[in-house]
């Protein structure tokens with residue numbers, strides 16, 4: 001099995017190596033990752049300047065390339081370079097991608113780009129509460145998920161969120177009842193106003209949602225699809 005590994009945190013992220021290490025149990029791994037962090041870039045692609053990719057030698061023995069583009073660009077470049085790929089993996093993101101985060105996430109977008117280009121894909125993100133992650137508790141789950149999802153008759157695009165102390169796994173739905181983004185105002189040293197997009201902690205997530213699962217130390221697996229069509233409304237309107 002040929003596996004393309006990407007992320008949005010950039011080629012130096014420890015989560016990228018952790019994912020590549022697990023993936024190498026299942027086949028030949030090639031890494032295409034952004035040369036700078038591209039978190040919250042969503043599914044942006046680069047069209048106003050040329051893209052390039054360069055081999056790097058510092059990621060252990062993995063065949064690795066850095067790309068001067070977005071996560072979606074990295075997957076497109078990787079699939080172009082490699083031709084045939086059986087699986088795209090994205091992550092492990094430093095921080096969760098739950099609920100409405102999925103709209104902004106470069107991690108999920110890299111996986112989505114894989115599916116758009118015809119390859120089964122999985123996005124991995126991990127809840128981080130300060131401590132530098134070492135991924136040892138998560139790696140067995142990542143391996144189990146790759147094994148399960150490549151065993152045939154499985155969803156093509158899955159968003160996985162790993163808690164810090166996982167005790168099991170659960171299929172979930174995307175929690176969209178609450179939005180966790182807010183604008184926070186501050187001032188620079190010269191007194192000028194500036195603004196940050198900040199995440200607010202959400203409580204009481206809907207049961208069996210992605211957020212609910214990680215709140216209960218369960219690895220959350222959410223099957224996603226490319227279609228944004230509101231099928232309920234469409235049925236009423238046609």
Ligand code: MN
Pocket residue numbers: 008009038039040093094106107
């Ligand atoms: Mn990120």
